[in-house]
Amino acid sequence: MANNDYEKRKVDLSDDGQIDSGIDSYRSLNKDYQSVPAAQDPKAEDSEREDGEGNDDKLDNASGERVDSAYSSSSLITDSLNEIIQSCSISEKPAAESPESYSEQEVSLLTTVTEDGDTILHLAIIHKEEDFAHQLIELFPKEVLDIQNNLYQTPLHLATYLDSPAVVQRLLQKQAGLALQDQEGNTALHVACQQGRSECATLITSLAPPRLLRVAMETQNWRGQTCLHLATQRRNLRMVKLLLKKGAQLNVQDGTSGKTALHLAVELQDVELARLLLNRGANVDAAMFNGCTALHLAVGRHHGPTTRLLCQSGADRMLKNTEDETALDLADGNENILAIFPFDDIQISGRSVVEMKF
Incomplete structure (x- = not known):
């Protein structure tokens, strides 16, 4: 995407004081040196103008192509990073040595922040230079480690998104922040659930302190979604099971419409996922902000299998939404759906027909 369009995508939350980017802490790595923006390669700049929209996106791990503009922040190309790696001889020094023991050139490179807010660690992760990333983490x-770039991505966000479990593990072992949110309000665990990064999610849920893990699982992104909502939307049974095992709140409503994970599974017409949630204790009669239960959604979509499952699970068929409609009202005369409902739903003067004696 052209640079102007890319700049418009950035969300600056600094005025709200919601997130500490950590830049000041980064600069304190060595008080004698200041962070300096990395120079933009003129050739890369020309290439961006020529290539157009896809040029700012990150490298996809599998295809090598640029992906997902929401995770694009690097202004350095791979060749530039290789030059930096060759210039930094940190691998030749003991890991425990203090930053003051490094040369002025090395400190200058290590404390560089690009115009997009990326540190050298961000760039190492973006370009899959895992050995170098491990050295920097140490x-x-x-x-x-918790510095956020202009899109509020930490190295942990990027390592999770780019499916680098070894880097994720190193970052967690160094207590990288798990509760930090990117520009979409997603924590690293949200990213794992959204992108289907199962191995990274397993590492996060196993290595994170219980209190911090609970915070991450309960956090809602700016769309009001928790990790469980995202895993359910992706129809990822394995991820849903992992989150529930780790204590994710099963009946939490999203902040936009009030949907629970069960509502989402029914909307997706995923009987297996809906059954899993019900078996784990999902509230079958949980209502959205508009009063609709999962049964309203199933009947409204004329989907027999989920309607049958919900009825078998004891769904209250007479609950009304804010439009004063029951699930039966939404059947709209569909015989296949109506056949699922037992006759004891037919009432006269508020009493079920099967209870009346004629």
Whole structure:
């Protein structure tokens, strides 16, 4: 995408004071040196103008192509990063050595922040230079590991998105922040659930302290979605089971419409996923903000299998939404759906027909 369009995509939350980018902590790595923006390669700049929209996106792990503009922030190309790696001889120094022992050139490179807010660690992760990333993780203090770029992505966000479990593990072992949110309000665990990064999700849920994991699972992104909502939307049974095993709140409503994970599974007409949620204790009669239960959604979509499952699970067929409609009202005369409902739903003067004696 052209640079102007890319700049418009950035969301600056600094005025709200919601997130500490950590840049000040990063600069304190060595107080004698200041962070300097990395120079833009003129050839890369020309290439961006020529290639157009797809040029700012990150490299996809499988195809090598650029992907997902929401995760595009690097202004350095791979060749530039390789030059930096060759210039930094940190691998030749003991890991425990203090930052002051490095040369001025090395400190200058290590404390560089690009115009997009990426540190050298962000760039190493973006370009899959895992060995170099591991060295930087060992070198940097926690405050530096939690620096967020202009899109509020931490190295942990990027390592999860790009499916680099070894880097995710190193970051978690160094206590990288799990509750930090990117520009869409997603924590790293949200990213794992949204992108289907099962191995990264397993590492996060197993290595994170219980309190911080609970915070991450209960956090809603800016669309009001928790990790369980995202895993359900992706129809990822394995991820849903993992989250529930780790204590995710099963009946939490999203902040936009009030849907629970069960509502989402029914909307997707995924009987297996809906059954899993019900078996784990999902509230079959949970209502959205408009009063609709999962049964309203199933009947409204004329989907027999989920309607039958919900009825078998004890769904209240007489509950009304804010439009004063029961699930039966939404059947709209569909004989296949009506046949699922037992006759004891037919009432006269408020009493079920099967209870009346003639």
